[in-house]
Amino acid sequence: xxxxxxxxxxxxxxxxxxxxxxxxxxxxxxxxxxxxxxxxxxxxxxxxxxxxxxxxxxxxxxxxxxxxxxxxxxxxxxxxxxxxxxxxxxxxxxxxxxxxxxxxxxxxxxxxxxxxxxxxxxxxxxxxxxxxxxxxxxxxxxxxxxxxxxxxxxxxxxxx
Numbered sequence: 823x824x825x826x827x828x829x830x831x832x833x834x835x836x837x838x839x840x841x842x843x844x845x846x847x848x849x850x851x852x853x854x855x856x857x858x859x860x861x862x863x864x865x866x867x868x869x870x871x872x873x874x875x876x877x878x879x880x881x882x883x884x885x886x887x888x889x890x891x892x893x894x895x896x897x898x899x900x901x902x903x904x905x906x907x908x909x910x911x912x913x914x915x916x917x918x919x920x921x922x923x924x925x926x927x928x929x930x931x932x933x934x935x936x937x938x939x940x941x942x943x944x945x946x947x948x949x950x951x952x953x954x955x956x957x958x959x960x961x962x963x964x965x966x967x968x969x970x971x972x973x974x975x976x977x978x979x980x981x982x
Contacts, residue, residue, distance in 0.1 A: 823943065824942075824944075825940060825951070826941050826943060827939060828897050828938070828939045829936065829939075830936065830939060831936050832934050832937065833890075836934065837907075837911070837934045838905060838931070838934075839906040839908075839913055839920060839932045840903070840905050840906075840930045840937070840939065840950075841903065841926055841927070841929045841930055842903055842928040842929075842930070842950065843902060843903070843923070843927055844872075844902050844927060845925045848869045848879070848904060848925040849867050849869040852906060852920065855923050856908070856911075856916060856919075856920075859911075859915060859919045860910070862910055862911075863915075864883060864884040864887060865882050865883060865887055866882035866884060866906070866907050867881050867891060867904065867905070868880045868891040868896075869895075870895055870898070870901055870902065870904070873901075887907050887909070890907050891906065891907045894907075898939055898941060898950070899941070899948045900941060900947070900948040900949050900950045901948070901949070906920070917929070917932050930950055930953045933956065935955050937954065937955055938953065
């Protein structure tokens with residue numbers, strides 16, 4: 823078995839959700855979860871089948887983002903995985919609905935950071951064994967950082 827990494831450089835203004843799921847209707851159910859939660863979001867979804875035809879299934883409402891999602895997931899090459907690339911929405915807005923999709927088994931990350939996807943490659947195929955989301959911590963927050971964090975959350979309307 824070999825371990826390799828695949829980088830996902832998330833474009834400015836975009837976010838991703840990388841997860842594990844099963845069954846061919848995943849891509850359609852994820853599509854419905856997205857449009858029913860944030861109707862104005864622009865997104866592309868790709869799902870990697872792990873049996874039968876073993877195709878990258880895809881959908882979305884923005885053809886450019888669909889292409890990005892399906893090409894990156896094909897590069898990852900792990901069966902029963904999915905990738906959602908979105909703009910005009912944040913994972914925070916849709917993650918609950920995504921987790922409620924019956925086929926979704928696991929979420930590896932939901933982020934705007936650059937990601938390194940760690941892949942185990944065997945004779946049978948590839949599997950995602952984890953992700954590196956963003957960068958290593960530089961320090962522990964101090965009182966000024968705490969105050970700044972709390973102010974930021976209130977300024978953007980997530981806390982009162």
